[in-house]
Amino acid sequence: MDTATLTALAEPNRLKIVELLRGQPCSVNEVALALKLRQPQVSKHLHTLAQAGLVTMQPVAQQRIYTLKPEPFLRLEDWANSFQQYWTQQLDNLENHLKKG
Amino acid sequence: MDTATLTALAEPNRLKIVELLRGQPCSVNEVALALKLRQPQVSKHLHTLAQAGLVTMQPVAQQRIYTLKPEPFLRLEDWANSFQQYWTQQLDNLENHLKKG
DNA sequence: TTTATATATTCCTTGACAAGAATATACAAG
């Protein structure tokens, strides 16, 4: 797992932005209105998300529409899923311990 | 998703610690040796991870054994998996667009 | 061209946080 993705998501307002964009792509102003944030901060957060590769932007007239990118989230999903192995292994250890003890 | 978990994981050394503990529970010194970190920093990072609820500690003589806790990782897994819905929906939108256009 | 709308950028201040060094605490062994 890369920490760039995690760092980008760890900021509360950015996480909210991501969850909003999960609903549908949004312009900067739409995000600002929906989350009651100031426009410059939204622009900055979206820039950070773009740098981290979590969103893409396509201009439409004066607006900039931001859209979630799948890849980093799929990687996060894979990483989180890879823990399943550990939990089941730990569970086995516990069971063996109880049987022997 | 709670940002506490993400913040804890976003720090590179803590992420390494988590990935090490995913192999098996470790004492502070074992972590320090494995990752070539200084003992105080490891103690601090483990403390942070414990505060965030990502690990638990059980004392064994002078040693403190740190173990990964399942819950936050399961929640992260659920959250990441919940994006699947969005990707498939976006894919549908794209297909419809191509057919109509 | 001016004016309005949408977004980006810059500067500043402040708070959080990570590392290093030194020290304190806990427990065990002799």
Place this chain on the structure above:
DNA sequence: CTTGTATATTCTTGTCAAGGAATATATAAA
């Protein structure tokens, strides 16, 4: 009880990132 081992804590310092305010840029509309 002293010594050694394992871990935690404190203090300091430097860096980085977020918000606020102001301003710059881009595109559309009149």
